[in-house]
Amino acid sequence: MLSINPVFVRPGEATEFDKFVMPDGPSLPETAYQIVHDEAILDGNARLNLATFVSTWMDDEARKLYLEAADKNMIDKDEYPATAAIEDRCWRILADLWNVPDANDTIGTSTIGSSEACMLGGLAMKRLWRERRKAEGKSTENPNMVMSAAVQVVWEKFCNYWDIEPRYVPITPEHMVLDGHELEKYVDENTIGVVAILGQTYTGAYEPVEQIAKKLDEIQQNTGVDVRIHVDGASGAMVAPFCQPDLEWDFRIDRVNSINTSGHKYGLVYPGVGWVVWRNTAVLPESIIFHVSYLGGDMPTLALNFSRPGAQVLLQYYQFLRLGREGYREVQQNSIDVATYLSSEIERMAPFELVSRGDTIPVFAWVLKSDHTDNWTLYDLADRLRMKGWLVPAYPLADDLSDVVLQRIVVKAGLSRDLATALLADIKGEVAYLDSLTSPLPDRVAGRGQFHH
Numbered sequence: 001m002l003s004i005n006p007v008f009v010r011p012g013e014a015t016e017f018d019k020f021v022m023p024d025g026p027s028l029p030e031t032a033y034q035i036v037h038d039e040a041i042l043d044g045n046a047r048l049n050l051a052t053f054v055s056t057w058m059d060d061e062a063r064k065l066y067l068e069a070a071d072k073n074m075i076d077k078d079e080y081p082a083t084a085a086i087e088d089r090c091w092r093i094l095a096d097l098w099n100v101p102d103a104n105d106t107i108g109t110s111t112i113g114s115s116e117a118c119m120l121g122g123l124a125m126k127r128l129w130r131e132r133r134k135a136e137g138k139s140t141e142n143p144n145m146v147m148s149a150a151v152q153v154v155w156e157k158f159c160n161y162w163d164i165e166p167r168y169v170p171i172t173p174e175h176m177v178l179d180g181h182e183l184e185k186y187v188d189e190n191t192i193g194v195v196a197i198l199g200q201t202y203t204g205a206y207e208p209v210e211q212i213a214k215k216l217d218e219i220q221q222n223t224g225v226d227v228r229i230h231v232d233g234a235s236g237a238m239v240a241p242f243c244q245p246d247l248e249w250d251f252r253i254d255r256v257n258s259i260n261t262s263g264h265k266y267g268l269v270y271p272g273v274g275w276v277v278w279r280n281t282a283v284l285p286e287s288i289i290f291h292v293s294y295l296g297g298d299m300p301t302l303a304l305n306f307s308r309p310g311a312q313v314l315l316q317y318y319q320f321l322r323l324g325r326e327g328y329r330e331v332q333q334n335s336i337d338v339a340t341y342l343s344s345e346i347e348r349m350a351p352f353e354l355v356s357r358g359d360t361i362p363v364f365a366w367v368l369k370s371d372h373t374d375n376w377t378l379y380d381l382a383d384r385l386r387m388k389g390w391l392v393p394a395y396p397l398a399d400d401l402s403d404v405v406l407q408r409i410v411v412k413a414g415l416s417r418d419l420a421t422a423l424l425a426d427i428k429g430e431v432a433y434l435d436s437l438t439s440p441l442p443d444r445v446a447g448r449g450q451f452h453h
């Protein structure tokens, strides 16, 4: 019977499942598959999702490895010692890439993404500060953390969840990134650390870590307060080592205690894997490390999650072997070339002004010139592009400049020059359409654009 039952008219497929109540009985696997599969096709096409930083393409061998390893739990170090050893190799490879001073005295871990990695970096700073203050017999009541107003939302969460006062340095047209300007007004003896972002999510811009560190040197000379840096390299830490090797932003700078990155962004792995590495074991207080037994030995672990997929860690190692330094450089440089090609073409279009060019990480943003039109906004352009399948969000800038609306493109491996040319043709076509309107489109609710911080 089953084999001649045509798909879509079988029991369950010809009717509708209740969306919020578990069905009473089982269905055929083919039926359950078809229903979930069909519902998911209503999602946007991941390859045309130029809003996300997260990988939307891996090669066939990676996909094969993913399927083979889908059942591995990263936390089962004793049961999956090979995966555990590969995790260890991966963060050591990153420590080396980020110029850790002593390869035998560093520590790191994989995480579910940069959010968990940032939280661990922040927690280590908080604990380090608290232990120092206690040893000095001083108050540990009011920790604060200093960062740009344009940080990714994880830092707001970190401060909220762990009762730390966030001190946001405002962004202004002159200081679009945290650059040390007036840092002395924000930093004091209760500052657990400063966050420097390598690859601001709004624009792709790098914060000048070296300049921030110099300012903190000055502050220490003047006040005795010694404040360290965590670099949020969610995107940039997997681009700068290959494409801007002379830029000093990593452990070459003494004040950098820890660095995180998203393996699933420019680490070129499917979601979700992230990494965090500390300069040395001294900056990661022993009191936040747990020890689990591993092959009869001792395995230090540090994580917010317990169970999580092991497959992504294997995929990260696959990419390291598959690409090597030169391969990563080629892939990222190609994305930068596509981004700068797109940004230079968009810059030449009358309505637009660039905010960034995509020459740091391959991410750039633009604004609509204020005198161009009253008939349409970047939100309208985003809607028009969505009708063609492209997801190119418009969104307001961070606090202080939140009346400025940006549109942003995140170029990733898989956005070929050919696709980029097609995208450009669609942008031009839609702009021509919008410019042909003789009266304003209905007003948009500010901030309705979906924005991936």
Ligand SMILES: *Cc1c(COP(=O)(O)O)cnc(C)c1O
Pocket: 053, 112, 113, 114, 115, 116, 118, 152, 154, 197, 199, 200, 201, 232, 233, 234, 235, 262, 274, 453
């Ligand atoms: C994406 C991003 C994060 C969060 O990373 P996830 O891997 O998505 O958890 C944090 N900081 C910055 C700068 C980011 O770009």
